[in-house]
């Protein structure tokens with residue numbers, strides 16, 4: 194990398210440092226507790242994966258630029274400036290070795306939000322050209338095509354045709370004035386089209402109108418994952434424009450963890466103004482329907498099942514009760530993992546890790562944390578609410594010879610809906 | 621220099637200097653943090669940031685069960701030396717008299733026998749902390765010279781206080797002077813090491829708690 | 840002679856079958872779209888289902904094989920993917936469902952879920968204007984189900 198781009202990276206990291214970040218660095222006592230919270234450290238035993246170490250270059254920049262003592266030390270040659278080798282060495286820790294799961298932030302005794310620090314240091318690594326290829330490609334496609342996986346509108350249209358043909362249900366495109374604007378993740382379109390059908394059936398039963406924007410159907414935000422705020426803002430703006438143009442009251446983020454926090458909490462800060470519509474995760478919408486008596490289900494699953502909390506939903510989005518209440522509608526044999534809800538362990542594939550092929554081996558090591566949780570519990574079925582968690586879990590289970598099917602919660606609920614005669618099913 | 625002159629320096633000029641460095645150093649550190657500011661959160665809140673911030677300042681004092689189970693010794697030991705240190709600092713009668721003389725504030729203390737025992741406990745706890753730091757792969761990896769310095773300047777006041785009280789090693793007057801100097805060393809070093817956490821932890825907890833409160837998530 | 844005219848009929852007919860029969864029909868559905876994949880593991884997995892005397896263990900192994908095939912074929916999060924290349928993935932998912940447990944307590948039956956996955960496999964290939972292939976798959980499924988029911992009758996099963 195040229196020294197110019199390293200300079201840019203350093204400048205960007207410097208710009209990210211605000212009072213919270215400075216208070217975190219000032220407070221760190223090197224107690225190492227955060228390591229015990231992180232599946233990457235716990236499963237590899239490699240101390241480099243200690244969360245606070247992942248932002249060490251940022252700490253040095255902070256100390257040298259924003260503290261008197263640090264400046265003196267730097268002038269006296271007692272501390273070394275961050276250089277290209279540091280970017281080289283930390284790239285793997287910052288991207289491959291962190292799923293931005295936020296677990297470390299919850300255990301730090303002095304209250305450091307380490308996960309957010311890592312999210313921020315990525316901004317510097319991305320501009321310095323030190324981001325993994327997989328994420329760079331995904332981000333480029335998100336900007337150029339509108340989907341990190343290169344999913345085009347025609348694919349969605351094909352699915353909508355299929356939906357109409359096989360179930361008689363419609364997924365209306367660009368319908369102004371609908372109650373809900375539904376976003377999808379590319380993962381759902383490509384791998385789990387059942388989600389779209391589930392939404393169509395649930396909305397029909399609840400008697401709500403909904404629409405998908407042909408210009409902004411993608412929910413995920415690669416800009417947030419790679420750490421390029423300009424791009425992240427542009428991707429958010431597309432959804433905002435679509436929602437405002439269609440005049441919807443609520444935008445629904447799909448079964449994807451980070452898509453939700455990106456649009457719900459980061460979004461307004463990225464574009465610099467509040468929205469004039471609400472953003473809800475699909476599980477929040479379903480929970481509202483349940484409370485209003487709009488969801489009618491029949492039958493209960495008899496399999497012993499548990500719920501894998503997507504990190505972004507529980508730890509950064511606060512959606513904890515909804516999935517449990519919803520599961521209660523369709524099963525009596527629900528059991529909790531030992532560490533669940535806000536202390537759940539990550540599947541290992543979040544925060545852009547699963548988009549980064551280079552990280553595959555590390556990701557599968559980190560999965561062993563999930564494996565041990567599941568081994569202890571012995572369940573027949575695993576339910577979750579994130580398409581990325583779902584594939585990561587399926588892959589991990591497969592590699593470990595564990596025969597546990599993984600299902601999306603929305604889909605499972607839709608499967609239990611009381612069919613209303615004359616609706617759906619016909620061609 | 622006689623022991624008496626030594627003691628009076630420690631009590632007089634030495635202390636004044638140390639206190640000045642401590643107070644201005646800490647204020648500077650806090651100013652360095654706060655002056656960076658932060659942007660307002662424009663996202664629709666689900667709860668109160670202020671409540672979340674205040675709550676986290678308190679609740680983060682206790683560990684989460686899931687992590688406690690992994691490192692019980694390290695965590696309990698952390699409580700022991702924090703509580704032990706604060707107890708001998710603030711609940712030893714002669715210390716309280718000193719606070720009274722300097723600030724006009726006083727409060728009830730603990731019997732000296734208990735303070736003496738707490739002192740021993742704190743010393744052993746700090747030694748264990750060092751042993752853990754030298755043996756745990758994570759702690760060893762994270763530790764810098766500054767961590768060991770912070771450890772040393774924390775240990776010295778407790779150790780010298782214990783020696784002075786029990787008339788060990790040096791004549792009382794000389795040991796007392798060494799004790800006071802060690803406190804001054806702690807005060808001088810604190811603003812330039814991780815010991816700033818004695819104040820800044822509240823800011824850190826506040827910021828994380830504020831954000832969590834706004835989002836309506838656990839913290 | 841039983842005929843199946845539309846999807847309502849098909850769904851009803853599938854719902855009436857027991858799991859073994861459903862599995863059998865489902866495997867026939869998957870065979871019908873098997874040309875869309877090069878994964879030879881799937882053919883073997885299906886042959887286990889179609890054999891009447893397959894044991895629990897064999898079925899389980901077939902299921903595992905199908906799932907491995909599906910995971911191998913899935914579009915990776917954030918990877919450059921093409922909808923028209925997803926066909927093998929859906930064929931594998933169909934085989935996975937056909938060899939898997941019956942969804943209990945839900946409104947969808949195993950064979951119906953398999954039928955849907957098979958249609959999705961054709962849906963990927965259908966170009967934007969051509970919907971015929973998916974319709975072909977649908978009518979093939981109706982024919983397969985009807986033939987199966989009729990052959991059962993002929994054998995005095997009913």
Ligand code: SF4
Nearest residue numbers: 221222224225227301
């Ligand atoms: S848990 Fe917090 S204080 Fe301890 S090492 Fe990690 S960041 Fe520092």
Ligand code: SF4
Nearest residue numbers: 231291292294295297
């Ligand atoms: S956010 Fe999660 S993955 Fe990243 S360092 Fe913290 S605990 Fe580890």
